[in-house]
Amino acid sequence: MRSIKIKSISSVAIVLLIVAAVPAIGFTQPSVDAGRGLVLDFGYWNIEWIEMAFTEGMDGDAVLDRACESKGYEVTRLADGSVYSVNGQVNLVGVKWAMYVLSGTGWARAEPKSVEAEKNRVITWARSSGEASLVPATDYSGFSYYGYAKDGMSAITGKKLSVVTLAPSVTETVASVKGIDHIIGTDLYSNYPKMISDKHASGDIAITGGYTDPNYEWIIKLAPDLVFCDGSVGQQVVMADKLRKSGVGCVVLYDATDVSAMFGNIWITASALGLSANANSTIRNLRSAIDTVSGIAGETGKRVFVSLSADPSPWTSGSHTFMSDIVSSAGGKNIFDSQSSSWFMVSKEQIYAKQPQVIIIIMDGRVNSNERYREIVDGLDPVWKETPAYRNGDVFLFTGPAGDILSRPGPRLAEAVELLSKVLNPEAFTEKDPLDAIPKYFSDDYQSYLIYQKEVFT
Known part of the structure; x- marks a missing residue:
């Protein structure tokens, strides 16, 4: 496992490694100045991230109105002031527009008029059946995944975002939202799409260690803007904590135990890359294929x-x-x-x-x-x-x-x-x-x- 000379490992072995890699640690408190904005969720994986400042005096309704004004969307309200439709997407039976704010690492429904927007970093307006149907509020480790980049450009340097991925499934998730050109390092076993293997061979993508033993020094040497980790692997969660203490941004994806969780990881990944619109098209294509067959x-x-x-x-x-x-x-x-x-x-x-x-x-x-x-x-x-x-x-x-x-x-x-x-x-x-x-x-x-x-x- 630890030798850089190893070129491949069986998928079976990787699955078995997960069994012995269950995380059980505490996390560094978030120190990154995460991006502020609104998650506008129309339902059925039609979601938009709208970056915006929450100014003093804004409540939840004002956040929605300002965001929709910037997009040219019409908001329709009922006599009681509740939202009936946004951009023509109306309430359905059991699926209604409501506002949610972060509570710990999850979402909690809130009354728009009672919310002081400036005290929040991320607010969600969603046409949904409730909190359980929303996109993840944070990554697996409780950190916001917004604000690292915009359109693939680093929010800090203004240059093209550079990322490292620490698991084959994570590498493929980044690639699926058109993020492959941002990858400068991967674990030893990532080999798909073929461009990953080709870039390994040419030296354009470095190896940063194994699946359960990522190498801190090799990652630091690459100086990535962002490292994507697999939350099902304890060693990778520990590595994320260590890298954050060294000032390296990290996003820890969830253990994708079902298709819905996998879709959530795709949204998290695309949003962290500043390419959230790409998540919608990827998820729609995957859903279409799964539903058809x-x-x-x-x-x-x-x-x-x-x-x-x-x-x-x-x-x-x-x-x-x-x-x-x-x-x-x-x-x-x-x-x-x-x-x-x-x-x-x-x-x-x-x-x-x-x-x-x-x-x-x-x-x-x-x-x-x-x-x-x-x-x-x-x-x-x-x-x-x-x-x-x-x-x-x-x-x-x-x-x-x-x-x-x-x-x-x-x-x-x-x-x-x-x-x-x-x-x-x-x-x-x-x-x-x-x-x-x-x-x-x-x-x-x-x-x-x-x-x-x-x-x-x-």
Whole structure:
């Protein structure tokens, strides 16, 4: 892990590292003069960040009015003074315009007339069902993620923002909001999009350490404006605290245990880069792809076992994991979804007792031939072979780059949902297009089986 000579690590190994990297520390108090402004949330991931000064005497209504005036938006109010519509976006049943202010690290609804705007840094006006449906109020560590940049330019230097990313999923999230040109350093294992690997090879992007052992000195030497960290990895949360004490801005993304959390990370990342508008288009494209394939696949309810190896007693995912969520999005049911542990080892007897109808194996290396596929499947433990999945030929291998999309909780989860949807209900897709058939194994060529995705990494 600690040698710079290492060129790659399996996605399976990275997932297992997360299990031992749960953060349990205190955080440095925010010292960055975070940007002031309004989050104008129309709902359904149509959000705007409007930077503005909150002057003395302004209340919540005045904030909304001034922000909308700057954008040319009309605000309509009811007789009682409550907001009915903004820019033509009206209240709906259970989804209404309201104002929210920061309370700790979350949002709290507030009466607009009672709010002294100058005492707040960020205010939200949202057409929503309540606090739980809003974008994250802060990053994972409780810091504001606004004010670092505007249109990709540093708020401090006025120059192009430079960033370091400390995890593959984080790197891909930055790239998905058109931030790839801002990256000057990554962890050792980031390799997507291809431009990242190319820039590693050319020396344009430096290596700043491993996944669970980022190197403080290497990061400081690069003098980045901003470092993006993975909040599911304790060592990265500690590193963010240390870097902030040295005057380096950091944004810690949340553990993306479901698709919604992943969308939240995309918004946080784009906003920190000063490119919040890019988050909307990225999220819309991902939602469209997920909704389309989920609609085609329907709810099969098939019992799915996801294994991180072909070992008789492997690691698997429990509840509250991105893996369980994408299986559900694809119309299936994770057989260990009732387990409170996120990732854990399971015995072959437990697997047999659940009688999975589909088995997904994420493996190191690459499987690129029918012969290699048969060799692996034929070599499975005899207990595994006493399941409907094996008897019916529904054992699927995700290897190499295909394994990455099931192991990294980032913007390629939409690709994972499409492939899993086709695994669980292949007939629904071939009925629409007879050529939309899939093999029993995926590797470098997995993208050739994706036809419902919209471009994200441009």
